[in-house]
Amino acid sequence: MEIFQHVLVYITLFAALAYLVKKFVLPKSLFNTKKSNSKSCGQDDCGCH
Amino acid sequence: MSKQINVALIGNPNTGKTSVFNQLTGLNQKVGNYPGITVEKKEGVCKLPRGVKAHVLDLPGTYSLNTTSLDESVAVELLLNKNDKDHPDVALVITDVENLKRNLLLFTQIKDLLIPTILVINMADRMSRKGISIDIPLLEEKLQSKVALVSTRKRTGIDRLKELIAEYKNLSKKPNIDISVIAPDYFEKIKNTFPKEESYKLWLVITQDVNFMPVEKKLIQDASAFSTKSKSELKRLQQKETILRYQFINDILKQAYKVDINAAKGFRANLDKILTHKIFGYLIFLLILLTIFQAIYEWSVYPMDMIDTFFASATEWVKDTLPAGAFTDLIAEGILSGIGGIVIFIPQIAFLFLFISLLEESGYMSRVVFLMDRVMRPFGLSGKSIVPLISGTACAIPAVMATRTIENWKERLITILVTPFTTCSARLPVYLIIIALVIPEGTFLGLSYKALTLMLLYLIGFGAAIVSAVILNKILKIKSRSFFVVEMPSYKLPLLKNVVYTVLEKTKSFVFGAGKIILAISIILWFLGSNGFSDDFKNAEEIITQRVTENGFSANSETYIENKLLEYTQGINTTDSPSANNPSGTAIQDSLSLKTTELRGRALNQEIASYKLEHSYMGYMGKGIEPIVRPLGYDWKIGIAVLTSFAAREVFVGTLATIYSVGNDEEETIKYRMAAEVNPITKKPLFNLASGISLLLFYAFAMQCVSTLAVVKRETNSWKWPLGQLVFMSLFAYIVALIAYQLLK
Numbered sequence: 001m002e003i004f005q006h007v008l009v010y011i012t013l014f015a016a017l018a019y020l021v022k023k024f025v026l027p028k029s030l031f032n033t034k035k036s037n038s039k040s041c042g043q044d045d046c047g048c049h
Numbered sequence: 050m051s052k053q054i055n056v057a058l059i060g061n062p063n064t065g066k067t068s069v070f071n072q073l074t075g076l077n078q079k080v081g082n083y084p085g086i087t088v089e090k091k092e093g094v095c096k097l098p099r100g101v102k103a104h105v106l107d108l109p110g111t112y113s114l115n116t117t118s119l120d121e122s123v124a125v126e127l128l129l130n131k132n133d134k135d136h137p138d139v140a141l142v143i144t145d146v147e148n149l150k151r152n153l154l155l156f157t158q159i160k161d162l163l164i165p166t167i168l169v170i171n172m173a174d175r176m177s178r179k180g181i182s183i184d185i186p187l188l189e190e191k192l193q194s195k196v197a198l199v200s201t202r203k204r205t206g207i208d209r210l211k212e213l214i215a216e217y218k219n220l221s222k223k224p225n226i227d228i229s230v231i232a233p234d235y236f237e238k239i240k241n242t243f244p245k246e247e248s249y250k251l252w253l254v255i256t257q258d259v260n261f262m263p264v265e266k267k268l269i270q271d272a273s274a275f276s277t278k279s280k281s282e283l284k285r286l287q288q289k290e291t292i293l294r295y296q297f298i299n300d301i302l303k304q305a306y307k308v309d310i311n312a313a314k315g316f317r318a319n320l321d322k323i324l325t326h327k328i329f330g331y332l333i334f335l336l337i338l339l340t341i342f343q344a345i346y347e348w349s350v351y352p353m354d355m356i357d358t359f360f361a362s363a364t365e366w367v368k369d370t371l372p373a374g375a376f377t378d379l380i381a382e383g384i385l386s387g388i389g390g391i392v393i394f395i396p397q398i399a400f401l402f403l404f405i406s407l408l409e410e411s412g413y414m415s416r417v418v419f420l421m422d423r424v425m426r427p428f429g430l431s432g433k434s435i436v437p438l439i440s441g442t443a444c445a446i447p448a449v450m451a452t453r454t455i456e457n458w459k460e461r462l463i464t465i466l467v468t469p470f471t472t473c474s475a476r477l478p479v480y481l482i483i484i485a486l487v488i489p490e491g492t493f494l495g496l497s498y499k500a501l502t503l504m505l506l507y508l509i510g511f512g513a514a515i516v517s518a519v520i521l522n523k524i525l526k527i528k529s530r531s532f533f534v535v536e537m538p539s540y541k542l543p544l545l546k547n548v549v550y551t552v553l554e555k556t557k558s559f560v561f562g563a564g565k566i567i568l569a570i571s572i573i574l575w576f577l578g579s580n581g582f583s584d585d586f587k588n589a590e591e592i593i594t595q596r597v598t599e600n601g602f603s604a605n606s607e608t609y610i611e612n613k614l615l616e617y618t619q620g621i622n623t624t625d626s627p628s629a630n631n632p633s634g635t636a637i638q639d640s641l642s643l644k645t646t647e648l649r650g651r652a653l654n655q656e657i658a659s660y661k662l663e664h665s666y667m668g669y670m671g672k673g674i675e676p677i678v679r680p681l682g683y684d685w686k687i688g689i690a691v692l693t694s695f696a697a698r699e700v701f702v703g704t705l706a707t708i709y710s711v712g713n714d715e716e717e718t719i720k721y722r723m724a725a726e727v728n729p730i731t732k733k734p735l736f737n738l739a740s741g742i743s744l745l746l747f748y749a750f751a752m753q754c755v756s757t758l759a760v761v762k763r764e765t766n767s768w769k770w771p772l773g774q775l776v777f778m779s780l781f782a783y784i785v786a787l788i789a790y791q792l793l794k
Contacts, residue, residue: 005374012379013576016569023566 060143062110063538065171068201070107097215139217157225165220174200180309231289345443349396360389387571391564401447406551410543429522431460441471459527472510475698487741566759578667586664606652682740682790739793743786751782
């Protein structure tokens, strides 16, 4: 039980550290998985929409 | 599948744009930042007739497309860039029925970008009171657009507006004005160089600080196909453009907009005379500030106490219910206290934004800017900076968030950077205990030295903020234009819905934005203070139990037990009720024996906690920084307290209580212990006048608050500013504390 509690502590600590690293150290582009909602059909500004 | 269209809300400040946005989107809205900058991005979803859905974007308020701030550039770039995912299918230009002429300048500019545009005339409920009549069909015909007459206060006209948005495809895309008439040859050359682009778009890129794909400013400036014009020539052409637009607007309004002057004016002019008066204006503002201050400082104490009690009970419950162990301790002392440390700020944030929202909604904030601008501007601050600076004396977190009302980025940044210097309430426990320890008794002009010291600390904080603002104003090379033009909007009764939205949104933004960072750091700080690698830490219980068994308690613990026992005995003796109710001699002995056992158990736990903290990672860090803090007159114990109080300044007292093996609530005992502490090098009391003043000055200037850092990071959208602030304030605090100690020792 004691070991299990320690494991949970380290998981939480790791999660807290990972959150801070993700938020402030790693570039945001690494986590940008959202698909672009852009309705554009390219870079030539054809105005088709 | 329903179709979603993009709708952009744009308009002059104070036209009720946010109210229209709230009416359209209801609670389906979220607030964030535009990528990479701190301009607020407010977006929501609105259901339109025939199953059409609209993604509504509330753009920053602007008087025209001639940009003067980052906020306005964001609005213009979005309107220019068809490739932007938020580029509007239809733009709603929100106008104020009383200022239609000025508001229409922006309307004609947006119309000339060939974006389907609807003119929304807000505050229609004031028309009869102000003697205004508008010929809507004529206005629609002349502007080649649709007009919606709306009153967000009376909730009228919104359904028709939704109908018009749903039918946006029927809107004319013709421009109001042919911009090329101001310089036909010049515009022909530009058009020949970029045949695919509209002339007005190109004109904006040439004259403003904006870019858009695929035409960027650099590209235009490099274009050799047409001769570029000098700045003064461009300015002259811009003036011609504005005159042309106002001629167009005047011609329309002459026919479509009538005002019965006899029905207007009166109340507003009289109120303005008082609220912007050279003496009464400042007195009224001072009274309002005092009320805000009272709310943040005093009224919020009640909900804050309730939150505190709730988290204390929750901590107890977790400790009693869950199986004992490291993770239970983490939940109780790390996570719950971390969440408690975030939630506890909610009442202060809510009160501050309740008042700010009321002041803005009522139209009074513009009068504040007018009043305070002349006072604050010499220091590089805005008239609106006074609200964050005063609020900072309660707490820097809501104060930093309140800087969002300052439009000019440089003034806003300076206010954010200097606000943490003002004396917040978290400094108070530290100040009070140190002042009580080191400042001698006595009076000066009827005021005690202790009270004078406390007042001086408040003044020092405010002075440091002002001096830093002057320096930052000189050294920060941020290009931002600032104007003395202040619009005085009409006085309005604040809309409850808007006030509630603002309070909710700001609270949410703190809890879910900065709150996550604070929680993560709290967990790490708990870990560092509750874990250690050495055998001393791991075997703390055995070591201390054995030590106590062999040598008895430390002098400190013995004094603690004696004092507590004395208090308890006096408590029994003062119960001088009839003899029948008095306990017998044996009962008293039993009761004393029980109390002694309880106190000895508590003292043992406190000694173990103190020993553990000394040998934890945090303890080693405290000892590690001892050479750095020794020149300030501190020992490793104060070093640990300084380190842990980085989570929040008030933690300083709690940490010292743990180190000195006394309960957190035993303020008198902590004071006693601190007074008895001896500096091992000088052999003098550790907390003397020199080290006490040094410590007071350190806390007056140091950025000892992770929550403020997190909020500054969030408000500036960069680590550059909060880290710079941390380094500068810490170094400055260190140097001042060092000088003070070395001079006074």
